[in-house]
Amino acid sequence: MKTGWLGTLLYGFAALAAAAPAPQARPPSPTTVVVLGVDHAAQLVSPRDRPALLDAFLDRAKPDAICIERTPEAFARGDFYEFTYEVQDLAVPFARRHGIELCPIDWEPPVEDQRLGFGLALDAPPELRPLKGLFGLLSFAGASLQRDLFHADDPAKLERVTHWAATPAAKAGNDLPRRLYLYRTYLQAQRIAAAARAHPGGRVVVVVGEFHKRDIEAILADAAGIRVVQPSSLGRPSEAEAAAHDRPEYQAAIAGFNLLGVQAASGAVDYAFVGRALAALEAAGATPQTRLLRVRLERLQGRIGRAEAVARYRAIAAEAGDARFAWTGVKDATRVDSWFDPFGNLDVRRRALLEAAREAQAGGDAAAAAGWLDACAAGLSPRQQAQLRGYWQRDIAPATPPVAGVPVGAARAATPTSG
Template identity: 80%
Template sequence: MKNWWRGALLALQAFAASVADAQQTARSGAAAAAPATTTVIVLGVDHAAQLVAERDQPAALDAFLDRAKPDAICIERTPEAFARGDFYEFTYEAQDVAVPFARRRGIALCPIDWEPPVEDQRLGFGLALDTPPELRPLKGMFGFLAFAPQTLQRDLFHADDPAHLCKVADWAATPAAKARNDLPRRLYLYRTYLQAQRIAAAARAHPGGRVVVVVGEFHKRDIEAILADEPGVRVVQPSSLGRPDAHEIAAHDRPEYRTAIARFNLLGVQSASGAVDYAFVGRALAGLEAGGATPQTRLLRTRLELLQGRISRAEAIARYRALAADAGTAGFAWSGVKDAARVDSWFDPFGNLDVRRRALLEAARETLAAGDATAATALLDESAQGLSPRQLGQLRGYWQRDIATPNADPPKPL
């Protein structure tokens, strides 16, 4: 029996090699018949870092895509999920910048990711990788996203420098000390290989054209190495196109980009990180206010001035109360919420509240910090009115864990 299995494996290896040779021959023949070369540009990103780094801001990515003049844009999502309009929560640069840009311009979109079936995720990791718990942890897996101070200095072309990705390359090339712990690395290699193959297919679909890939920077170097020998493909670095200048970036700025920057930094957990570029956020908010004051801008302005120490806690509470009284049903221009049945988003425990409810919650937060727990509870109860039982449970859970407990570390004015 052992010899039978050995023979079967050898036969399978020989078959796989012959298939690979045949595919390479077919591609080489196709390349000879159609010599037009497709340019592939792999822009490595740090997911959602555009919201904290001014030199990597959403408008800069928008302007870069315009400068690249792509025939197709590849994004990091599986074809099946993309067909459902389903994205990873945290890939802001994909669903909130690249995809809308492509649709406004009539540019082809190519989802190029791969992920194991949910059953295999549970077998290998003990859980489904795309399903957050009812209460997300502050940090770690499924935790709210926040960035360290060094990310604020990130540039649009950060990933073009191999030195910035050497740790990833070392990790990918080094098996885990114990083989049973090597699943993440092995899946990464397989996933990146299939990403590259889907990019190659997109390139073949646009012979002689230009394909821009917007993908997590961890995948960039391996994708480029795999595509290096792909017939009919020429890989060039994004930085070779030049960085969009200030005028281009300003021309590509949009209200939803400014809202996302302000919300992420002022209302998300980033606000408590100590890593906020207030000048960048202030410019984004001023851009929103240039279109006229709204309930959204009034709330964001109050939060910004409180965090900067420009107004007192008492003044902030008064503003929040006044805003709640006349905000009506106003919402935010951007929320980042994927599951509307939840009260949170991927960066904000209370991200799915409308402006009135959020103003009441912020008033409750500051009232509690001022020492009046009874008044804070009343404000919180008012904020919770009309929520579903699930949303109510999450709101109270986050409040108790992150704000009301003695060890909580709520954002404080700087």
């Protein structure tokens, strides 16, 4: 069949087009992953790593998603580790205020496996928390007061962790923590990769314990479509930026952790840092909380004597009513403690009575101390009363009265701490 020259020409063009390879789609831009390694809750003791600075960094990073250190199952029911202040009290509220997706990326062995391997459940503290070790009340040594927001960006500062992860225990039967760490961190990395794939060309910020940072980055280094960058490459927020991101709940957390928890007895408190936080709270108006924190700060610094402190505590107790602290870190409200404070779940009135009793006990007036302790315990549940008196007998009643002129807390500077 003859088609003429025009038909032949068109047929030829069609054949060429069919034989030519299809144009390749441009590959999507990689997703930027920023792994911010943190020391859990150290933001509360270091001005160079303070909550407002981390808040300002997250704002500067402009993430499409924030990955947090909690399992998806626990996160779905609003359950967090007690001590991950930077997660539940900072990153999660920040993301929700700004409409940013939250991606829980942690993994834990089932409780049955925890009991099989360790002989206990890892999320069930004893009735009285120890001062150190597993389930110990958290405090920080002096070096943490100088911690920087980008501390974990320097591989040399994580060399100890890297060595531990790569070195089997001398006895294989003691190697479970390391083996679980490797598996846990691997799964964290895979969940981060999934979050990155869900945001092609975007930016994902990971807020995770520095213990995991380098292994996560190594696992993701060759992942397709992912570009890992260091947090410090985004630039450090200025002091003005940090100030603009400060919040009353951050100020209350700094003051409470350092003045009411075991940190106060550690000898490692940046009083200028704590004083600025408390002053910012007071600027919004005096409350029973701020008055109690002010007395505690001045007493710890040795700026007021015991008699004045007792009188002011008693006045606060008489006026506080049912006022509570703005931030306590309490997870289990059936307990009297928190993860850093043996008496963290007391309201302001009871805390004022407890502090008056502490001062009376240290001054040798055991009868007055017992009376105020009884008043503090009244109305608490039997479990809370038992914990209150247990901590009192263990941590306060046996304490040696401080030397005259030495600020309260300095005499206990040898209290074991953990970072």
